[in-house]
Amino acid sequence: MAGTDWSELGICRTADPDDLFVEGAAQNRAKALCGGCGVRTECLAYALDQRIEHGIWGGMTERERRALLRRRPTVTSWRRLLETARAEHQRTRAAKAADLRAS
Numbered sequence: 001m002a003g004t005d006w007s008e009l010g011i012c013r014t015a016d017p018d019d020l021f022v023e024g025a026a027q028n029r030a031k032a033l034c035g036g037c038g039v040r041t042e043c044l045a046y047a048l049d050q051r052i053e054h055g056i057w058g059g060m061t062e063r064e065r066r067a068l069l070r071r072r073p074t075v076t077s078w079r080r081l082l083e084t085a086r087a088e089h090q091r092t093r094a095a096k097a098a099d100l101r102a103s
Contacts, residue, residue: 006042021055034059041082048078 044058
């Protein structure tokens with residue numbers, strides 16, 4: 001998805017924004033909202049690429065995102081990296097499913 005069109009499809013679009021910018025144990029409740037979201041990857045990539053420091057984005061807290069950015073300092077486009085990883089995962093799943101059907 002180009003730009004931020006994905007944000008209109010997020011489960012959180014109807015949530016109270018104050019529920020997504022929380023601290024402590026409340027972060028787990030906010031992260032749970034992301035669990036079934038169809039645009040979780042796009043959301044996370046956006047937060048990482050934009051270096052958004054606050055709130056829950058794509059199911060990750062600001063601390064988790066900072067740690068990920070420190071572990072992978074050479075990534076220049078999280079959107080591209082995550083889209084590529086998702087495509088590879090889908091190809092692998094499809095190939096395994098085809099193998100199972102063939103056996």
